[in-house]
Amino acid sequence: MRNPSLRLNLKNMLDKEVTVKIRLYRTFLKGTLASFDQYSNVLLENAIEYKQDEESGNLVEHEKYSGPILLRGDSIIALSSVI
Structure with a gap:
């Protein structure tokens, strides 16, 4: 089943920084959200991976990716715009 409201929200986030x-x-x-499809697969550019420190709970930079990254929609728990 398609969710049109999700599609509109992702469309508003195109070319913006997301977490x-x-x-x-x-x-x-x-x-940066470069693209998405009907299955909520997303393409990120200039991505940085963060891991949450178990002791402090703070996010720590783990790795920078030089090329685009494709994330399958079923592996995404949450997607939000960066303020």
């Missing part, structure tokens, strides 16, 4: 929480334990990605 994505993925299924990997305490892992977040921050980058």
Whole structure:
């Protein structure tokens, strides 16, 4: 079943910086939303991976990606725009 409101929200986030929480334990990605499709697969550019420190709970930069990253929609838990 399609969710038109989700599609409109992602369309408003195109070419903007977003934060994505993925299924990997305490892992977040921050980058520019370059594209998406009807399955909520997203393409991020200039992505930085963050891991949440178990002791402090703070996000710590883990890795920078030089090329685009494709995330499958079923691996995304949350996606939000960066303020």
